[in-house]
Amino acid sequence: MDIKIYLSKKHKAVEEALEQLMLQPVGPFENHIQSMRYSLFVGGKRIRPILCLAAGEAVAKSSNTEKNLLPVACALECIHTYSLIHDDLPAMDNDDLRRGKPTNHTLFGEAGAILAGDSLLTWAFDLLSSPNNGTLTPEQRLQIIQVIARAAGPQGMVGGQALDIASENTDFPFTTLQSIHKNKTGVLITSSVQAGAIGAGADSEQTDKLISYGNNIGLAFQIVDDLLNVTSTTEQLGKAAGSDVDRGKATYPAFFGIEGTRKKARDAVESAVDALTGFNQNADPLRAIAEYVYTRSH
Amino acid sequence: MDIKIYLSKKHKAVEEALEQLMLQPVGPFENHIQSMRYSLFVGGKRIRPILCLAAGEAVAKSSNTEKNLLPVACALECIHTYSLIHDDLPAMDNDDLRRGKPTNHTLFGEAGAILAGDSLLTWAFDLLSSPNNGTLTPEQRLQIIQVIARAAGPQGMVGGQALDIASENTDFPFTTLQSIHKNKTGVLITSSVQAGAIGAGADSEQTDKLISYGNNIGLAFQIVDDLLNVTSTTEQLGKAAGSDVDRGKATYPAFFGIEGTRKKARDAVESAVDALTGFNQNADPLRAIAEYVYTRSH
16 A cells, blocks of 8 residues: 555545634634644644544444544644643743744744643543534543543653653653653554544454554654654754754663664564554554654654 | 531532542652642632532432532542643743742742643543543533533633733723633633533533523622732732732723622622522522622622
8 A cells, every 4th residue: 555645645634624623713712713723733744643543444444433533533633732832832842943833832922822732632622522523422432532631641641741851951761761752652642543443443352452553653653753853954854953962851862873773663663563463454554654654764 | 508517518528539539649750740739739619629519419419429520520620720820820920829829830840830730631531531430421421521621621711811811901891801701710610510410410401500500600709809809918818919900900890899899799699599599408508609709709
C-alpha cells in the first residue's frame, strides 16, 4: 500500500470532521473560539486521529467504524493541540514558532493562550460525551473517555510535562528520560490506538495487541522527534531546531548518539509491527505508519 | 432546619470523599500531584459539591444517592479549583492570595500552576468516567459528563473568563456583565445542580425546576460575591478586597449601588426558592442554601 496516499486521505477526513464539528467563531465568545481554532487549524500531521481511525480499521473495516471514530479522532487532536499551546507558553518552553507559524500566545496573549488550551481540553470531553455523533454505545463512549482522560492527566501527559520541566538542566538517568517520553508523548498515542479499538468493538486479545503497538509506535515517534530536533533545521521542523540541547533537556541522542538512536527507533518500529501478528491486511495501514515513522529519521 | 449544621455535615462528607478519591503524592509525579492537592485541600466552602448532593437529595433521599453522587461532587470541586488556579495566574488576575493562603503559582511557579490546573480538569473527567465509583448507569455518567463539559468549556466557564479578561477597563453594557457572570460562575453552579438531578434519576419536570433553581442560585451567588468584594476587608475575604474596582471590572454595585445590588440578590434568591415549588421537604436544604447565600450579603 502507498502510505502517503493513505495518510493524505485520512488527513482530509479528519480536517473535514474538525471543520464540521468545531465551534464557529460567532456570538459573545467569538474571539475566544477564534483563538482555539487558530491552533487547531494552523496545521499538523493529525497522527493521533489517524492512528485512532487506522486502529479501528484494523479491527473492523467499515464506513460505520470510521464515522463513529471521527469525533473521537477530533477530540484527540484537540487534546494534543491544547498540550502544544500550553507547552509553548513563556512559563514553559517559551516558543514563538510552531508548525512554522506564530505560537498561540504570540497572537492572543498569555491569558488568551492559557484559556484557548483550557477550552480545547474541555471541549474534547464535550465532544466525546455528545450523543449526537455516531452510534457508539454509552459503554463504549465511557470507556473511551476513561482511557483518554487517564492518558492525558496527572499520571500521563501532564505528569510527563511536569517531570520534563522539573528535569531541565539536571543530570538524570535514562529511566527518567523514558518516563518523560512515555508519559508526555507515548500514552496519548497509545490511547488514540486504544480508543479506536474500543470504538470498533475489539476483543480483549485484539485490544492488548493494539495497546502494545501503540506503546511501541509512541516510543518510535518520540525517539525520531528527539533525532529530528538535533539533525534538522528550524525551517524543516517548523519550530526551533536544537532547542532540546539549548534547554538542557536530555534526549535519546544525548544517551545513545545519532546512530544508536536510529537503531532504537528501528527496534521500536519492529516491535510495533510484531505486535500486530494475527491481524489481517486491514492492519496494513498501522504497519505502514510504523515504517513511515522510521523513514522520518533519515 | 439548621443550614449551618447541614452545610458542615455535607462539607465533611465531601472532604472525606476527596481524601479517599484524590491521587496520593507518590511515584514519579509526586511533586506535580502535590501541587494539585495543595489547591484542592487549601480550603473552600465546597458549595458546588454540596449543591450537587442537595439536588440529588431533593429528588431521591437515600444513602445510595449520596454515595453515587460524591465522586461527581468531587469532580465538580476539581474543576472549580482548576479554574481558580488559572484565574489567579500572573497572566490573568495576578493574585497572590486565595482563601487566605498563597496562590498555587506563588508556591509551585507559573508552569507548575498551569499544569496543576490542567491535571485537575483532566482528572475530573477521569473520575466522572471511572466505572469504580458508585452504581450510576453508563447513560447517567455520560449525561453528567456532557452537562459538566458543556458548562466548563468555551461556551461556559472558560468563555466567561475570556470575556471577563477582554472586558477589563472597557466600558460595557449591563448585558455583557450578565453574560460574564452567567458563564464564568453561573453555568458551573447550574451544572452542579443538574448533575445531582441526573444522578438521582430526576424526571424532566424535576430537572427543569432544578435547572431554574441552579440558574438563580448561581446569579445570587455572583451578585453577593460582587458585593462582598466592595464591602469586605481582605482579611474577611481571604483574597484581595476591592480588586474588582482596581482592575476596572464592572460589577453589580457599579451598576446598581450597594442597596440596589442587595435587592437583586434577594430577587434571585426568591426566584430560586420559587423554582422548587412542588418539591417536598427533601428540597429544604436547597431552599435553605438559597437563603444562606443571601445572608452572606449583610
